[in-house]
Amino acid sequence: MTAFERQTLANGVRVISAPLPHAASVACVIGLAAGARYEAPAAGGFAHFTEHMVFTGTARRSTMTELAAEVETIGGQQNASTSKELTNYWIKVGADHVATGLDLLADMIRNSRFDAADVEREKGVIVEEVKRKFQSPGDYVDELFEALLYGDQPIGRPVDGTEETVRAADRETLFDFYERWYTPRRTVVGLAGKIDGNSAALVEELIGDFEREDHEGPEPAVRHASDRRVELESKEMEQAELCLGGRACPLGHPDRYATHLLATLLGGGGMMSSRLYQELVAERGLAYSVFATVQSYVDAGAVWAQGGVDVDRIDEAVTAIAAAFRRAAEESVSSAELEKARNYAKGRFAFALETPLGLVSFGVRREAVEGQAADPDEVLDGLDAVTAADVQRVASDLVAGGLHLAVVGPFDDAGRFETLLG
Amino acid sequence: MTSFERHTLENGLRVLTAPMPQAQSVTCFVMCAAGSRYETWETNGIAHFAEHMFFKGTERRPTARDIAGEVDAIGGEFNAFTSKEYTGYFVRCAAASRDVALDVLADMLRHSKFNAEEIEREKGVIVEEMNMYLDTPRDLVDNIYEQVLYGDQPLGWMVIGHKDAVQNARRETFLEYLDRWYTPQRMVLGVGGRIEPGLLARAEELFGDVDGNGAGGPPPVEPVAADGPRVKIHRKDSDQAHLCLGVPSYPLQHPDRYPLQLLAMVLGGGMSSRLFTEVRERRGLAYYVFGVNHSYTDAGTLYSQAGVDLTRIDDAVTTIGGELKKMADERVPSDELEKARSFAKGRFVLQIESPQGMIQFGLRREVLEGGAVEPQEVLDGLDAVTAEDVQRVAQDVIAANGFALAVVGPFDDADRFERLLA
Numbered sequence: 084m085t086a087f088e089r090q091t092l093a094n095g096v097r098v099i100s101a102p103l104p105h106a107a108s109v110a111c112v113i114g115l116a117a118g119a120r121y122e123a124p125a126a127g128g129f130a131h132f133t134e135h136m137v138f139t140g141t142a143r144r145s146t147m148t149e150l151a152a153e154v155e156t157i158g159g160q161q162n163a164s165t166s167k168e169l170t171n172y173w174i175k176v177g178a179d180h181v182a183t184g185l186d187l188l189a190d191m192i193r194n195s196r197f198d199a200a201d202v203e204r205e206k207g208v209i210v211e212e213v214k215r216k217f218q219s220p221g222d223y224v225d226e227l228f229e230a231l232l233y234g235d236q237p238i239g240r241p242v243d244g245t246e247e248t249v250r251a252a253d254r255e256t257l258f259d260f261y262e263r264w265y266t267p268r269r270t271v272v273g274l275a276g277k278i279d280g281n282s283a284a285l286v287e288e289l290i291g292d293f294e295r296e297d298h299e300g301p302e303p304a305v306r307h308a309s310d311r312r313v314e315l316e317s318k319e320m321e322q323a324e325l326c327l328g329g330r331a332c333p334l335g336h337p338d339r340y341a342t343h344l345l346a347t348l349l350g351g352g353g354m355m356s357s358r359l360y361q362e363l364v365a366e367r368g369l370a371y372s373v374f375a376t377v378q379s380y381v382d383a384g385a386v387w388a389q390g391g392v393d394v395d396r397i398d399e400a401v402t403a404i405a406a407a408f409r410r411a412a413e414e415s416v417s418s419a420e421l422e423k424a425r426n427y428a429k430g431r432f433a434f435a436l437e438t439p440l441g442l443v444s445f446g447v448r449r450e451a452v453e454g455q456a457a458d459p460d461e462v463l464d465g466l467d468a469v470t471a472a473d474v475q476r477v478a479s480d481l482v483a484g485g486l487h488l489a490v491v492g493p494f495d496d497a498g499r500f501e502t503l504l505g
Numbered sequence: 506m507t508s509f510e511r512h513t514l515e516n517g518l519r520v521l522t523a524p525m526p527q528a529q530s531v532t533c534f535v536m537c538a539a540g541s542r543y544e545t546w547e548t549n550g551i552a553h554f555a556e557h558m559f560f561k562g563t564e565r566r567p568t569a570r571d572i573a574g575e576v577d578a579i580g581g582e583f584n585a586f587t588s589k590e591y592t593g594y595f596v597r598c599a600a601a602s603r604d605v606a607l608d609v610l611a612d613m614l615r616h617s618k619f620n621a622e623e624i625e626r627e628k629g630v631i632v633e634e635m636n637m638y639l640d641t642p643r644d645l646v647d648n649i650y651e652q653v654l655y656g657d658q659p660l661g662w663m664v665i666g667h668k669d670a671v672q673n674a675r676r677e678t679f680l681e682y683l684d685r686w687y688t689p690q691r692m693v694l695g696v697g698g699r700i701e702p703g704l705l706a707r708a709e710e711l712f713g714d715v716d717g718n719g720a721g722g723p724p725p726v727e728p729v730a731a732d733g734p735r736v737k738i739h740r741k742d743s744d745q746a747h748l749c750l751g752v753p754s755y756p757l758q759h760p761d762r763y764p765l766q767l768l769a770m771v772l773g774g775g776m777s778s779r780l781f782t783e784v785r786e787r788r789g790l791a792y793y794v795f796g797v798n799h800s801y802t803d804a805g806t807l808y809s810q811a812g813v814d815l816t817r818i819d820d821a822v823t824t825i826g827g828e829l830k831k832m833a834d835e836r837v838p839s840d841e842l843e844k845a846r847s848f849a850k851g852r853f854v855l856q857i858e859s860p861q862g863m864i865q866f867g868l869r870r871e872v873l874e875g876g877a878v879e880p881q882e883v884l885d886g887l888d889a890v891t892a893e894d895v896q897r898v899a900q901d902v903i904a905a906n907g908f909a910l911a912v913v914g915p916f917d918d919a920d921r922f923e924r925l926l927a
Contacts, residue, residue: 105527107854148786152777156844158851177851355573365569423578430580430599434530438859 087446087456090283094293095268098286099446099456101275103439109181109276110440112173113188114447116271117264119242120167120301120380124235125251128244129260131165132209132252136261137172138163139201141194147201150187157183167238168380168452175440178277182285185274189289192265199254209249216243220316220324220491221391228326228387228489229378231314234307238380266295271451275443304383312504314489315497322371323394323492327404327504328387330484331477334379334453340465341473342377345481346386348416348424348474349407350375352431356423358407359388369393369400381452386481394492401503405486409505411478415471429466432459508857509867509877512705518689518715520708521871523697523863531698532861533606534595535614536868539686541664542589542723542801547673549659550666551682553587554631554674559594560585561623563616572609579605587664590801591872597861600699604707607694611711614687619676631671638665642747642913645739647810650749650911653737654806656729688719693871697864726804728753734908734926736919745792746818746914750825750926751808752906757800758874763886764894765807765902769798770845771837771895772828773809777844779828780809790814790821802873806909807902815914822925826908832899837892850887853880 087099119130139147154161157180163172172191176184216222226241233239243249270293272286332338343351350359350373363370373390388407392400416424435441436459446456486504494500512520541552560583566572576583581598594614596606638644648663655661692715694708729735755765773780773796784794794811809829813821837845857863857880867877908926916922 103527105525106858108858148776148782151775152844155775155777155848158847158849158854160852160855175855177854180851354577356570356577361570423574426580427577428580430582433580433599434582434597437528437530 085458086442087458089456092287092291094291095297096270096272096290096293097450098272098274098283099443099450100273100278100282101439101442101446102278103276103442106276106439107178108175108439109178109184109274109278110173110175110438110443111181111185111188112171112273112440112443112447113192114271114273114451115170115192115265116168116269116300116451118165118167118169119240120237121264122237122240122260125248126256126260127240127248128209128242129252129257130170131243132205132249133257133261134163134165134170135205135209136197136201136257137191137195139198139205140196141190142196143190143194144187145196150191153183153187159184165242167242169448171444171447173440173444181274181278181282185285186289189293192270193290193293195261197254197258197261202252202254202257206249206252209243210246213243213246213249220318220320224324224326224489224491225387225389227314227316227491228328228487229385231311231487231489232307232330232385233304233383234309236304236307237301238304238383239307262295263298266297267293268297269451271447273443273447276439304380312485312487313497313500315494315500316491317493317495318491319493320394320491322391323397323490323494324391325397325401325488325490325492326387326389327401327486327488328375328385328408329481329486331377331379331384331386331481333382333384335381338473338477339379340462341469341477342384342386343428344421344424344466344469345411345474345477346375346377347428348420349411350388351424351427354427359404362403362407363390363392363400367399367403369396369403397490397492397494398499398503401488401500405504408478408482408486412475412482413479415475418471421469421471421474425466425469429463432462432466508863508879511871511877514689514709514713516689516713516715518712519693519871520705521693521695521864521867521877522700522704523695523860523867524700525698525860525863528698528860529600530597530860531600531603531696531700532595532597532864533603533610534593534695534697534864534868535610536591536593536693536695536872537687538591538691538872540587540589540592541662541666542659543686544659544662544666544682546662547670548678548682549662549670550631551670551674551678552592553664553666554627554671555679555682556585556587556592557627557631558619558624558679559613559617561627562618562620563612564618565612565616566609567618572613575605575609581606589660589664591869593865593868595861600701603696603701603704607707607711615715619679621676624674624676628671628674631665632668635665635668635671642741642743643812646747646749646911646913649737649739649913650751650808650909653735653909653911654729654753655726655804658727659723660726660801660804684717686719687715688717689715691719693868695864695868695871697867698860726801731907734910734923736910736912736922736926738916738919739911739913740915740917741913742915743913744815745812746815746912746916747810747812748818748822748913749808749810749911750822751806751909752829752903753909754798754805754807754902755800756803756805758802759805761894761898762800764890764898765798766849767842767845767887767890768832768895768898769796769807770849771841772796772807772832774845774848780825783828784811784821784824788820788824790817790824794825818912818914819925822910822922826926829903833896833904836896839892842890842892842895846887846890850884853883
């Protein structure tokens with residue numbers, strides 16, 4: 084049985100739906116294959132800014148409050164997110180209100196007003212968000228790491244831009260981003276939950292006549308040619324923040340699931356029995372927190388460990404994390420440990436997809452970014468097929484590509500860390 | 506078909522189930538009718554400290570790694586919380602792994618070692634958590650507000666406790682607290698989601714020999730005498746002030762609970778509420794503002810919380826106070842009441858859609874009010890509320906009581922605020 088029914092409207096909008104007869108609600112998602120990666124350098128943060136603007140009103144729903152009030156009136160919940168390759172809008176509503184919920188989302192991505200006064204007001208909000216981020220190094224050390232790894236190309240830049248680029252935005256430039264990238268062929272509509280046979284007609288009615296000129300996407304990522312392995316931001320802090328890791332496979336790659344399990348056994352998603360958590364937090368008390376993560380794009384990817392560490396013992400922490408990557412490359416993981424990581428990863432994935440919103444968000448993400456909404460079983464099968472040899476191979480590819488380190492903390496000698504990376 | 510089924514083991518421990526056959530996962534919950542309100546000043550914080558210690562090791566699972574590893578290996582997700590009147594521990598996992606999850610939960614809660622060295626080590630972590638909490642005005646302000654309302658009695662103290670009590674905690678402190686309150690009458694095992702056969706036998710095996718009588722409980726809350734408004738300032742140098750302003754309301758089981766809930770919703774639930782519109786949108790006085798009702802078994806409060814500009818805090822206080830009074834003075838228009846009603850109902854339906862949400866709803870009622878109720882009862886209760894009910898309740902709680910105000914910000918002078926509220 085496949086989880087998603089898939090359909091393409093005449094204008095190119097793709098629709099995926101997952102009927103869940105026991106659900107009481109419906110999750111509606113509109114995903115756009117557009118994000119921070121689609122920005123010109125001077126337009127840093129425009130994808131995220133556009134997401135904010137989309138909530139400020141449409142031709143028919145003229146203010147932010149009116150829009151929000153309509154969601155509340157039907158007891159719905161709504162939110163959105165912007166990443167480098169995807170912008171996602173969602174609403175959860177009781178099954179009786181699916182027409183209103185979907186109308187609202189379609190209206191937002193088609194008819195947003197981009198009122199000049201709203202642009203100025205949201206600018207203030209976003210600048211505050213950006214400033215606040217820079218007060219918490221744990222919130223941006225990963226951006227330094229990606230900048231180090233990818234250099235000055237779109238996937239190397241922060242999603243929310245810089246204070247300068249945000250301040251420079253105006254109604255025209257933002258609306259231009261919206262018109263250029265919020266197009267039918269980049270749009271995926273997803274519905275999951277208590278939906279009936281009328282939902283196809285509803286989608287057709289609300290978005291079937293959406294016409295906007297399409298544009299080619301951004302240039303593929305190039306491998307950043309630089310010998311620099313350490314990015315250091317000097318800052319007086321009680322606790323240093325760091326990311327340490329290296330290059331990994333892109334999204335569509337056959338090694339994606341092995342990569343996922345490598346990150347899981349190192350420190351996946353807060354797994355407390357993971358190697359890094361146990362060694363750095365529980366046993367040696369070097370770090371306050373540590374986890375490992377995979378961040379992949381259509382043509383690039385990375386795995387890194389991230390944590391907040393004791394400033395006096397950072398050398399020890401860096402050495403230990405680098406050693407954990409090397410150990411994964413040099414030694415085959417035991418079958419018990421691999422099974423634990425596999426069960427953990429499968430469990431997390433299955434839980435995330437248990438809600439209508441979780442299920443359809445997975446489908447929309449795959450459809451919009453990778454061109455096809457994979458069945459959840461494909462992921463579970465992929466994770467099941469990973470062997471200890473696969474994990475070791477992926478780890479040794481990563482180590483061979485060079486370990487990289489980004490640090491924010493009270494240090495001024497990057498060379499010291501270069502040495503520790505080996 | 507009912508949503509909940511209840512069984513009582515011979516020792517009095519209740520087992521509440523919410524079977525949801527369509528789910529893949531199961532959530533196993535132990536909720537206990539005990540929390541920081543059950544402490545003395547000398548032990549204030551021990552309920553929360555015990556939550557940390559439960560994860561450190563048992564006879565059969567000697568280390569934190571053993572506990573975490575076992576749950577990780579079934580792909581489970583662990584969570585816990587401690588509040589003033591109840592405490593919960595739960596694991597969400599695949600339906601087939603339920604018995605492992607139950608075994609770990611029972612073992613942690615019943616056979617934790619409370620090793621003296623581990624206790625000493627954890628004190629540092631708790632104190633850090635406390636420092637962080639005290640540094641976050643947005644989290645702190647409602648604690649200060651409850652001090653205003655409930656004064657120097659357990660309900661007025663903080664869940665996280667105070668440093669002296671944490672520093673003085675010893676193995677015996679935990680064991681005494683747990684012996685006294687973790688008794689069969691106070692504990693409910695809740696299981697929601699896909700429930701495979703054999704649950705009751707397993708529950709009997711793991712919890713059937715919990716003993717103790719758990720009679721008694723903390724003294725009922727004493728009203729804090731006041732003539733006129735009560736104001737407490739927690740001085741903190743910051744560029745934004747946080748405040749809570751409200752009135753005493755009703756305990757949980759009050760017959761007017763649903764009118765009170767809708768009263769809070771009209772006043773401050775979401776972006777279409779009166780407080781959001783008047784305080785934030787129309788006057789720009791606050792960065793955030795909301796209004797809620799928060800009830801305990803024998804006390805409650807209807808209040809607004811806001812983060813405000815320092816120079817305009819007087820306006821914010823006056824405006825919020827004015828909106829509260831208006832609820833008592835004027836009847837809510839019917840469209841506004843309908844909007845609040847569908848908002849409340851919609852959110853409730855979404856909340857109980859997941860196994861975890863459903864069982865948590867049932868358990869909270871079971872533990873605090875003596876019996877889980879069917880979700881339909883809540884929906885019917887909300888449906889029955891009229892505008893007259895809302896005004897009657899508003900007159901009873903708002904017009905009849907003096908205001909209580911807590912402020913975290915760079916102020917010294919409580920009189921200034923008392924005059925505004927007089």
